[in-house]
Amino acid sequence: MQAFAYASPSSLKEAIGLLAERWGEADILAGGTDLLSLMKDYIHTPQRVVNIKGIKELGGIEKTAAGLRIGALVTLAELLASADVRAEYPALTQAARGVASPQIRNMGTVGGDLCQRPRCWYFRLGFGLLAIKDGRSLARDGDNRYHAIFGNQGPACFVSASSFGPPLVALNARVKLAGPKGQRELPVEKFFVTPQSESEREIALRPNEILTEILIPAAAGVRNATYEVRQRETLDWPLATASVALAMKGAAVASARVVLGHVAPTPWRAVQAEKVLAGKGLTAAVIEKAAEAAVADATPLSGNGYKVQLARVAVKRALEAARGKA
16 A cells, blocks of 8 residues: 555544644544455555554543434444443344454444445546546446446436444434534435536545534434345445334324335435334334335446345334334
8 A cells, every 4th residue: 555644543623633633634543344455456545544443532432311422433343232322222233233244243334334425436446436437327337236226317326335224214323523613513415415427425524524423313213224225244235224213102103214225326315214103103004005106216327226126125124123112
């Protein structure tokens, strides 16, 4: 990899001061499970790497009256070991279990998962985030079997690689970001963005900011679940996922959030499915109708039409799992 300067600050303020105002000059090192491979392949060539592992305030899982705080440096293994997460947020536990590699579970962080770059093979081979060559989209015109079936009308055809993005959006979580001008909060749903040019990123994090923590509202009584469809159970990214969070009023759904993953450049809200569920009981017929509504607006590319059926099944299975937690 290209030579770089290395810094290991002990405070958040010091770490922010080591970042840059433009992408590409400095990179943050947390678990390193994504960054190191990007650097080895010369996709990222930072002048400086800022190791934030020693910043204690970025760790820990805390239950509060308002909900749950998860530090950005919490590992997947720590998340899986948390009784509070298992009891109230099974959608997160199920997403974490999908990451089968013990190495990634022990090194990868929740914040890193939200910030990881797309797994699009055109991007990973150096053709850029949007994979445009000679004015043509390599993904749209080439091998796109793993690309987006939603939100692909513009130049972005990659899919968000985040495992925790869909369940966190379903749970209406927020992220805290810290930069030289102080802290700001964003809904996780707005943290993910669809870039329109190569100068943009797929997340709302600025080059001189650090994601510090995730805040999830209390979910007692909210039925939530995640279901993933994979080609292999070993280390691999899902082909399609669905996360659901259902606020109940008796036996009926008072409100629903249904979010698809690995099918769009961002975690994708299935708003039509949410409308189908609102005010209804979780019968087999309602679940089937919601699953159909979730994929009604899909726009598959030439080689990924099979993902429509996988997404439909993922929604159905996630809703069945949530129903089973009555």
